Amino acid sequence: MWFFIFTKTRAMAKKIAIIGGGNLGTAIAEGLLKSKFSKPLEITITKRNVATLKSFEQRHVKVTDNNSEAVKQSEVIILAIKPFQVNDVLNGIKKELGNNKMLISVVTGVTLNDIKGIIGEKTSLFRAMPNTAIAIQQSMTCICSDKVSSAETKYVHDLFNHLGRVVTIDEKLMEAATILAACGTAYAMRYIRANIQGGIEIGFDAATASIIAAQTVKGATELLLQNGSHPEQEIDKVTTPKGCTIAGLNEMEHQGFSSSLIKGIITSYKKIAKD
Numbered sequence: 474m475w476f477f478i479f480t481k482t483r484a485m486a487k488k489i490a491i492i493g494g495g496n497l498g499t500a501i502a503e504g505l506l507k508s509k510f511s512k513p514l515e516i517t518i519t520k521r522n523v524a525t526l527k528s529f530e531q532r533h534v535k536v537t538d539n540n541s542e543a544v545k546q547s548e549v550i551i552l553a554i555k556p557f558q559v560n561d562v563l564n565g566i567k568k569e570l571g572n573n574k575m576l577i578s579v580v581t582g583v584t585l586n587d588i589k590g591i592i593g594e595k596t597s598l599f600r601a602m603p604n605t606a607i608a609i610q611q612s613m614t615c616i617c618s619d620k621v622s623s624a625e626t627k628y629v630h631d632l633f634n635h636l637g638r639v640v641t642i643d644e645k646l647m648e649a650a651t652i653l654a655a656c657g658t659a660y661a662m663r664y665i666r667a668n669i670q671g672g673i674e675i676g677f678d679a680a681t682a683s684i685i686a687a688q689t690v691k692g693a694t695e696l697l698l699q700n701g702s703h704p705e706q707e708i709d710k711v712t713t714p715k716g717c718t719i720a721g722l723n724e725m726e727h728q729g730f731s732s733s734l735i736k737g738i739i740t741s742y743k744k745i746a747k748d
């Protein structure tokens with residue numbers, strides 16, 4: 474028991490450098506702080522224009538424009554810059570990376586091999602694909618890795634489990650994960666928006682329709698996540714024979730509802746695979 478507490482505390486005390494304090498980098502930092510996975514002084518955030526990180530500085534998070542210094546003082550490096558910045562930034566910090574460090578890249582489209590090609594083989598490498606709900610600790614984060622230890626895997630899973638849910642995937646599915654998990658947020662928003670528009674047409678004001686639509690979708694997803702059920706099982710519970718739900722659902726399908734969603738996902742995937 475004491476051993477467990479000791480190892481858990483040690484695992485959580487690693488110093489983390491977030492290289493690239495933009496939308497995603499700061500959302501990760503917020504999540505680490507809110508979830509108490511890290512203490513403020515255990516996090517360093519970098520970017521060139523640090524003025525935008527004032528609110529973190531005020532909370533005693535270390536803020537700097539010096540990537541090398543941040544990496545030197547940290548055991549875990551989260552790379553959250555744009556793909557075209559990766560080459561320059563990694564070349565700038567590679568001297569500070571080594572055996573005892575972990576690098577977690579959240580950069581879209583940059584492979585583990587691309588990263589190894591710049592920094593070599595010494596540092597343990599992970600790729601993570603979160604979504605914007607990471608800001609409220611509700612991300613779906615898909616993770617892959619290369620030659621990492623089980624302790625390192627556990628640590629990275631712990632970290633992202635504090636920011637939502639985690640699944641491990643093969644790297645070849647990383648683009649598919651971007652579509653289903655990251656673009657998926659946008660698809661879900663359009664579905665909810667359509668519900669709001671329909672809700673207004675049948676009598677609700679926009680604000681009430683928004684709450685009803687969002688909470689109903691939240692409840693529906695919780696049914697799946699908590700019951701482990703298939704959507705169709707939950708649909709069967711709502712569809713009375715000859716009732717209004719099945720009439721509406723069938724009309725949606727006649728109009729190509731499922732087909733249009735699947736085609737949209739495949740179109741997004743073809744686009745990401747091509748670019």
Ligand SMILES: NC(=O)c1ccc[n+]([C@@H]2O[C@H](COP(=O)([O-])OP(=O)(O)OC[C@H]3O[C@@H](n4cnc5c(N)ncnc54)[C@H](OP(=O)(O)O)[C@@H]3O)[C@@H](O)[C@H]2O)c1
Nearest residue numbers: 493494495496497498520521522553554555556580581605
């Ligand atoms: N947003 C998402 O939902 C999401 C989801 C999954 C993956 N991703 C990936 O995550 C990465 C970051 O996305 P984002 O939306 O957070 O982009 P972003 O808001 O543009 O953030 C990138 C940050 O990197 C900083 N930066 C640029 N050059 C730097 C340097 N040399 N050293 C240190 N920091 C530097 C920029 O700040 P300065 O200009 O001040 O340096 C900027 O704040 C992208 O590769 C994206 O594909 C994003």
